[in-house]
Amino acid sequence: MTDSRVSMPRRSLPAAEDHAARFARQREADRTATAEDYVELIADLLREEGEARAVDLSRRMGVSQATVTATIGRLQRDGLVETKPYRGLFLTEAGTELATAAKSRHDLVVRFLIAVGLDAETAEQDAEGLEHHASDEALAAFARFLAKRDDPI
Amino acid sequence: MTDSRVSMPRRSLPAAEDHAARFARQREADRTATAEDYVELIADLLREEGEARAVDLSRRMGVSQATVTATIGRLQRDGLVETKPYRGLFLTEAGTELATAAKSRHDLVVRFLIAVGLDAETAEQDAEGLEHHASDEALAAFARFLAKRDDPI
DNA sequence: AACACTTCTTAGCCTAGGCTAACTTTCAGA
């Protein structure tokens, strides 16, 4: 039972509670990632195609229709989505807000990745994963980076 | 049924198959993230403390001991970890490789985040999530960015 | 109006990754 608060030697590991907090935050982000992906995609489809049908989500998420039905059920339960059976999907107020936030985060991450040297396609690919795990502080830093690059001095 | 290949107007959505491929890649990364976190932590504990006990993983991951037992079981099944009951955890060859790769990716992401303006603690926090979702191309770009910054000709 | 096709839902299954409660094993100190 070594007490790292006393000796403080060549420790690179953070305190256990801090370490645990990081992972907890991570698990939280994982839980919200699916919801964000779905509402973001629904918003995109509504904007670009005029309607968001479950079958389109199924195709674009690469997932069975049964899975979409189940997921939409959870989003509905959580007050993010409304459905009119056989009439496509709609976002609630909360869903729209979440989608807007997700999209602006997504776009920021894409622009940042391109700025540090990724090609557009890879940037899109990576943003899909990174957008859910970047903290507000990180996003702010990305934005500062872009601002400085666009307007040096 | 609009055919976006024909008109090609103000579409910002990628082709459905490409879109699906992104999400598939994402789900793949999610599946490997837990394994990477565990072997990385086990490697750290072995290096820093001389042994990796399940109870330490439990504390540092912020998860019950029962959950650790179950997860370790999966890692063992997948050939990443070996256990001697009541004797701590050890990495297999494959586990060690994975841990090494994960750690170097983690460190690269941390250094990159600091370089773009995050403080050390936030960088560590964010790296925990981002390291599993950055492609090799992105990591290469991060490395180039660091190299250029450290040695601007 | 009827038929076929597409869309959506339902039922039943699975794995990963969480939990608590209860039990077993090990270890250290009196």
Place this chain on the structure above:
DNA sequence: TCTGAAAGTTAGCCTAGGCTAAGAAGTGTT
């Protein structure tokens, strides 16, 4: 040595998010 605390395991539960197969509900064409 024995005994209590710590460590580890087991059993039983849960949710999210996948799947397939089968059935129901619209839609469109003739």
